[in-house]
Amino acid sequence: MSAGSKEANEQRPEGLTPIIAMQDVQFQYPGAEGTALRNINLIIQPGEFIAIAGTNGSGKSTLCKCLNGLIPNYYVGDLSGSVQVAGLTAAEETVSSLSRKVAYVFQDFENQLVRPTVYDEACFAPLNYGYADYRERGQRALAMLGIDHLKEQWIWQLSGGQKHLTALAGALSLDPDIIIVDEPVAQLDPYHAKLIYEKLKLLNEQFGKTIIVIEHHTEFIADYCHKVILMDSGTIRWVKPVQAALSAVDELAALHILPPQVTLAVRDAETAAGQVHLRDRLFPITIEDAAAYFSEAKILSQTNNALVINEPIRKSVRESVPASNPLVTFTNVSYGYKTITRERYPVIQDMSIRFYEGDRIALVGNNGAGKSTLLKLISGIRRPSAGQLDVCGYLTKQASPEQLADFVAYVYQNPEEMFIEDSVRKDVEYFLKSRNSPDYSSFVDEILHRMRLTDLQDRDGRLLSGGQQRRATLAIGLAMRPTVMLLDEPTASLDASSRREMTDMLAQLDGQVKTTVIATHDMQLVAEWANRVIVMHNGAVALDTDQRSLFSHVAVLEKTGLLAPQITQLSQRLGIDPPSLSVAEFIASVVGDPSSPHYVNRSKESAAIGSH
Numbered sequence: 017m018s019a020g021s022k023e024a025n026e027q028r029p030e031g032l033t034p035i036i037a038m039q040d041v042q043f044q045y046p047g048a049e050g051t052a053l054r055n056i057n058l059i060i061q062p063g064e065f066i067a068i069a070g071t072n073g074s075g076k077s078t079l080c081k082c083l084n085g086l087i088p089n090y091y092v093g094d095l096s097g098s099v100q101v102a103g104l105t106a107a108e109e110t111v112s113s114l115s116r117k118v119a120y121v122f123q124d125f126e127n128q129l130v131r132p133t134v135y136d137e138a139c140f141a142p143l144n145y146g147y148a149d150y151r152e153r154g155q156r157a158l159a160m161l162g163i164d165h166l167k168e169q170w171i172w173q174l175s176g177g178q179k180h181l182t183a184l185a186g187a188l189s190l191d192p193d194i195i196i197v198d199e200p201v202a203q204l205d206p207y208h209a210k211l212i213y214e215k216l217k218l219l220n221e222q223f224g225k226t227i228i229v230i231e232h233h234t235e236f237i238a239d240y241c242h243k244v245i246l247m248d249s250g251t252i253r254w255v256k257p258v259q260a261a262l263s264a265v266d267e268l269a270a271l272h273i274l275p276p277q278v279t280l281a282v283r284d285a286e287t288a289a290g291q292v293h294l295r296d297r298l299f300p301i302t303i304e305d306a307a308a309y310f311s312e313a314k315i316l317s318q319t320n321n322a323l324v325i326n327e328p329i330r331k332s333v334r335e336s337v338p339a340s341n342p343l344v345t346f347t348n349v350s351y352g353y354k355t356i357t358r359e360r361y362p363v364i365q366d367m368s369i370r371f372y373e374g375d376r377i378a379l380v381g382n383n384g385a386g387k388s389t390l391l392k393l394i395s396g397i398r399r400p401s402a403g404q405l406d407v408c409g410y411l412t413k414q415a416s417p418e419q420l421a422d423f424v425a426y427v428y429q430n431p432e433e434m435f436i437e438d439s440v441r442k443d444v445e446y447f448l449k450s451r452n453s454p455d456y457s458s459f460v461d462e463i464l465h466r467m468r469l470t471d472l473q474d475r476d477g478r479l480l481s482g483g484q485q486r487r488a489t490l491a492i493g494l495a496m497r498p499t500v501m502l503l504d505e506p507t508a509s510l511d512a513s514s515r516r517e518m519t520d521m522l523a524q525l526d527g528q529v530k531t532t533v534i535a536t537h538d539m540q541l542v543a544e545w546a547n548r549v550i551v552m553h554n555g556a557v558a559l560d561t562d563q564r565s566l567f568s569h570v571a572v573l574e575k576t577g578l579l580a581p582q583i584t585q586l587s588q589r590l591g592i593d594p595p596s597l598s599v600a601e602f603i604a605s606v607v608g609d610p611s612s613p614h615y616v617n618r619s620k621e622s623a624a625i626g627s628h
């Protein structure tokens with residue numbers, strides 16, 4: 017038995033029957049070289065709220081597929097060991113019989129949606145199982161998630177985040193005992209991400225549902241989960257209560273998992289102040305606890321017997337990039353998708369804006385605000401219904417897609433749509449060759465290496481894990497060597513290390529592309545990478561600002577459901593003005609001047625993670 021399962025067993029309350037019991041489980045995908053799961057022993061009690069963490073490809077989704085019967089019913093690989101779920105032997109059940117007990121929302125949830133409208137989708141599963149009250153069940157699930165206003169919408173009209181909520185509603189409608197959500201927040205705006213977790217919390221606390229989330233975002237794990245299962249190369253490394261799990265900062269970082277920013281802030285502040293961390297003391301993992309810690313540290317510093325925290329220092333606001341020739345010019349552009357009755361409903365509304373050379377633009381805003389549509393307009397996939405859009409000297413209404421492709425690369429939100437060939441390397445080469453690049457072979461090697469894809473280069477992109485796929489699409493985008501790089505949610509589903517690499521790589525793009533536009537919900541990426549932030553709301557620009565000023569526009573943030581990164585929120589609580597955008601800035605603000613001999617810059621995640 018793994019250490020994790022031993023701990024879980026020791027904590028097992030008297031008389032409780034586990035809701036999930038896995039014993040000596042091993043699984044190999046058909047045709048795969050290695051095993052995706054090994055020596056899996058796990059006990060989960062009813063009513064637990066569990067996070068599964070682990071680097072991309074460590075086996076998180078595969079483990080969960082054993083619980084809903086997709087393994088071995090759909091993935092007919094080599095499975096051994098036993099899996100008990102809610103009193104059923106999983107291997108003897110069909111996927112549909114297990115789905116009454118286990119709801120599953122997939123990472124690629126779009127494939128889960130099979131009915132034409134949101135309401136049909138929410139009612140579909142109970143209707144299928146012959147529940148007379150299927151309408152009420154569907155309606156209730158929509159109301160619980162706050163999306164009843166979408167019920168008449170066609171599924172194909174929904175944005176990514178709206179589709180995710182619909183898939184969750186479909187899963188909730190069967191009233192299952194166990195709810196598994198594979199990366200709940202990957203495609204959601206911060207408001208909806210929090211909302212989903214609040215709903216999961218409600219289902220857990222009020223209805224006793226067992227919740228399992230696969231999660232790369234440790235701040236959500238810290239705020240909502242009770243325990244963490246840490247996966248590593250197809251095995252369970254351990255199962256720990258959440259605070260102990262997230263306090264294992266160095267171990268997590270070594271496995272490409274980014275601990276919460278506030279936890280890193282405390283660790284780095286102690287290091288910078290020369291204070292030795294006591295092994296048995298747990299770090300704070302939430303904003304509240306970290307704020308209390310730093311307030312206490314200030315008090316202690318006055319008696320001079322503990323961590324010295326200086327008064328926060330003010331930092332100057334960075335200048336925004338000076339305007340040069342615009343590369344992209346929207347002049348009164350409107351766009352609407354056609355409905356089934358062939359009318360157009362407006363999505364982009366009378367937009368006039370310019371993007372310049374040197375702009376690193378983060379396009380943010382709530383689900384459905386029109387971010388992806390804006391990228392599609394620039395790439396020429398969609399053309400304005402009204403107004404003019406000029407991209408690198410071409411009016412997109414008149415230019416052919418081939419002409420625009422010479423200047424613009426568009427990396428889609430859904431990675432699977434980017435794979436054409438039967439291997440990742442061939443996909444990257446395909447786009448590079450189409451640009452007639454000399455010496456493409458070594459360039460491909462370099463791109464694959466930088467995205468940690470060298471070992472995966474001969475694999476079919478469609479059969480990679482979600483995070484691996486995301487990295488592969490970035491490699492494809494880079495191979496296009498565009499003037500204007502458009503990326504839709506590039507960090508969704510990435511583990512911390514890949515997110516860090518991605519941020520660094522995007523920063524290095526400046527020399528290779530002239531402007532980059534990213535649609536994203538990842539506020540940490542916004543804070544650390546962008547030099548211009550465009551907040552979209554209802555298809556219009558609500559705010560066009562620099563990334564530091566963004567978080568001081570409280571009214572806009574509230575209106576558009578955006579949340580500052582954890583470290584920014586913590587620094588605001590502590591009165592640091594302007595607030596810190598990264599752990600490194602925070603440390604410099606509270607612990608002192610980096611040029612001081614006592615200041616040790618071991619701050620931020622990159623120090624820990626960058627070495628891997």
Ligand SMILES: Nc1ncnc2c1ncn2[C@@H]1O[C@H](COP(=O)(O)OP(=O)(O)OP(=O)(O)O)[C@@H](O)[C@H]1O
Nearest residue numbers: 045052072073074075076077078480481482483484
């Ligand atoms: N259908 C498949 N066929 C072959 N190999 C697969 C298949 N699906 C996943 N794998 C491989 O199994 C391993 C575990 O994948 P899994 O999707 O479980 O990882 P994960 O931890 O969920 O990753 P991520 O964080 O990227 O979603 C990976 O090496 C992946 O490439």
Ligand SMILES: Nc1ncnc2c1ncn2[C@@H]1O[C@H](COP(=O)(O)OP(=O)(O)OP(=O)(O)O)[C@@H](O)[C@H]1O
Nearest residue numbers: 173174175176177353363383384385386387388389
């Ligand atoms: N192919 C389509 N056909 C019809 N309507 C669409 C289509 N794609 C998106 N929409 C609608 O257009 C609006 C804007 O969607 P878009 O995908 O641009 O938003 P977004 O800001 O990128 O959202 P998210 O953050 O959820 O990805 C949404 O109301 C959505 O329902």
